[in-house]
Amino acid sequence: MTSLAPWxxxxxxxxxxxxxxxxxxxxxxxTVRADGRPANRTVVFRGFLPESNxxxxxxxxxxxxxxxxxxxxKAEICWYFPKTREQFRLAGTLYIxxxxxxxxxxxxxxxxxxxxxxxxxxxxxxxxxxxxxxxELIETEPKADSDAIPESFRLLVFEPxxxxxxxxxxxxxxxxxxxxxxxxxxxxxxxxx
Amino acid sequence: MTSLAPWxxxxxxxxxxxxxxxxxxxxxxxTVRADGRPANRTVVFRGFLPESNxxxxxxxxxxxxxxxxxxxxKAEICWYFPKTREQFRLAGTLYIxxxxxxxxxxxxxxxxxxxxxxxxxxxxxxxxxxxxxxxELIETEPKADSDAIPESFRLLVFEPxxxxxxxxxxxxxxxxxxxxxxxxxxxxxxxxx
Numbered sequence: 171m172t173s174l175a176p177w178x179x180x181x182x183x184x185x186x187x188x189x190x191x192x193x194x195x196x197x198x199x200x201t202v203r204a205d206g207r208p209a210n211r212t213v214v215f216r217g218f219l220p221e222s223n224x225x226x227x228x229x230x231x232x233x234x235x236x237x238x239x240x241x242x243x244k245a246e247i248c249w250y251f252p253k254t255r256e257q258f259r260l261a262g263t264l265y266i267x268x269x270x271x272x273x274x275x276x277x278x279x280x281x282x283x284x285x286x287x288x289x290x291x292x293x294x295x296x297x298x299x300x301x302x303x304x305x306e307l308i309e310t311e312p313k314a315d316s317d318a319i320p321e322s323f324r325l326l327v328f329e330p331x332x333x334x335x336x337x338x339x340x341x342x343x344x345x346x347x348x349x350x351x352x353x354x355x356x357x358x359x360x361x362x363x
Numbered sequence: 364m365t366s367l368a369p370w371x372x373x374x375x376x377x378x379x380x381x382x383x384x385x386x387x388x389x390x391x392x393x394t395v396r397a398d399g400r401p402a403n404r405t406v407v408f409r410g411f412l413p414e415s416n417x418x419x420x421x422x423x424x425x426x427x428x429x430x431x432x433x434x435x436x437k438a439e440i441c442w443y444f445p446k447t448r449e450q451f452r453l454a455g456t457l458y459i460x461x462x463x464x465x466x467x468x469x470x471x472x473x474x475x476x477x478x479x480x481x482x483x484x485x486x487x488x489x490x491x492x493x494x495x496x497x498x499e500l501i502e503t504e505p506k507a508d509s510d511a512i513p514e515s516f517r518l519l520v521f522e523p524x525x526x527x528x529x530x531x532x533x534x535x536x537x538x539x540x541x542x543x544x545x546x547x548x549x550x551x552x553x554x555x556x
Contacts (some may be wrong), residue, residue: 193443200393200402252384257405362490
């Protein structure tokens with residue numbers, strides 16, 4: 171268990187200052203494909219896990235990113251805040267969490283994240299598998315008649331190990347590199363813009 | 364020489380419809396690091412190369428992405444348009460272009476892109492190397508007393524080979540996959556949302 175990172179508050183403040191923009195809660199998540207090419211897509215921020223630096227996202231078990239993460243769990247989030255003109259580049263590791271995950275606090279987060287989802291967000295997990303050719307026969311997830319979480323639902327937990335922070339509003343730009351050292355403490359140094 | 368892609372107009376229209384947002388001209392560029400981890404950062408769109416699907420960006424020879432691209436030129440652009448709620452995921456190859464590049468039209472684009480830059484954008488190529496520890500001795504690029512382009516300036520040309528297009532404003536979401544086939548023609552198919 172690592173301590174709350176010093177940059178955690180900076181990120182929380184950026185989220186607050188950009189709260190008028192719904193899309194300030196979206197970021198771009200890069201992973202690596204089986205053939206060594208990068209993949210990159212927009213993902214919705216689903217909050218921090220309690221008392222941690224861990225970032226929650228959701229995805230469909232049947233999505234391409236699950237395959238990619240199972241092979242190479244390293245990821246980089248690029249999060250640009252348009253109003254405050256700040257960029258957070260967070261490098262770290264992704265963990266796929268399902269209903270039976272051994273980590274109990276992650277299992278709890280899995281359930282709580284589902285509970286907080288809108289009906290529209292939930293619907294996509296009952297429906298047809300994503301990114302399949304429309305012309306072909308497609309796998310479907312039967313709509314449950316209870317409140318049960320559909321089998322296709324996955325929580326993704328991102329554990330940051332490095333942060334490259336850039337503030338484009340300052341001149342010269344404030345640019346800092348933060349990293350988790352061997353003892354689990356966050357270190358930081360100033361970089362040239 | 365491949366033909367103008369059918370999606371090229373869709374992207375041009377998105378740029379136009381989102382033109383009130385300066386940051387709609389920024390996208391996230393993912394590459395792969397030497398150690399196999401992904402890298403992801405915000406980059407400014409510098410236009411299409413004439414009569415092509417190629418996307419121009421600029422960077423500093425001394426930046427980390429140059430090292431990454433020299434090793435693995437595969438990249439994925441994730442471009443989210445906030446106003447129209449569209450996402451373009453463009454997979455393809457990056458080419459590093461300097462003043463002496465063999466491709467004449469790229470060499471011309473190299474010069475023209477520099478000419479169009481603001482003084483502020485130009486200044487960063489004369490200055491200290493980017494992303495270096497502030498505390499250490501840092502490499503500097505001497506300010507030229509002529510209009511010569513500084514040696515650190517590089518044009519990046521991105522050649523898209525695939526596009527995953529998602530329109531979040533339509534219900535169900537319009538989702539299409541486009542790819543360049545062996546004969547250099549763009550193909551497309553509809554996907555599930």
